[in-house]
Amino acid sequence: MGWLKRIFNLVKPGSKEAEEAGSGATVVQNASVSPTPEKDDIPPERVGLSGEYDQSGLAKRVVLAFDEDPDLDDEERLWVAQTGTTVVLKGEVSDQATLDKMVSTAKGVNGCQAVDTSQVQVG
Template sequence: MGWFDRIFGFGKPDNAQTNPEPTGTDDQGNAIPPERVGLNGEYDQSGLAKRVALAFDEDPSLDDISTLWVAQTGGTVVLKGSVPSEDILNKVVSIAGGINGATSVDTDQVTVG
């Protein structure tokens, strides 16, 4: 099971992208904020977290770490749980911070070791 499936409970949609171009508008007809862009450019309340999980799946150096979870609060990617090493933590922070719409990465709820 990969990151995306474990965290969101379903497989990745066809043509899912980590940084798609926004398509359409949000619920009120406004341009989609970067943190709400879904896997195919549609509006998605959890779009940033889903795209981060997809990016973790796409990185061959990261196995699914079943003790780490991804969430979002606005443009902040929130990581929760534990990772086996500081190197892995730095890697996931770097990947998460590189996703369009991510303004910061919160690791306050992550333990190492």
């Protein structure tokens, strides 16, 4: 199961999860880590996967970036949230290198000003 499906119950069209019968997940059309906002007045951290206003837009785009990174497997005990422009990681990761890669990936998503890892346990 991918990050987007596990955390938000969303899937991209054509993904393995979207093709599974009865997955119950919502298919997000035109999902992108860097969508064009539907309106000019949407703050970068509130832009959703398809450019719409979304209170959790940054977190969803970070999760999608994790899914799209072939070096990041789904860490089933880690969760992603946001407070404003800060991405908050909570839970457990397998090792420090994985956490460092996640922080780097999250910081590369438009709208992310910081990544809080204070609630992550390594090991």
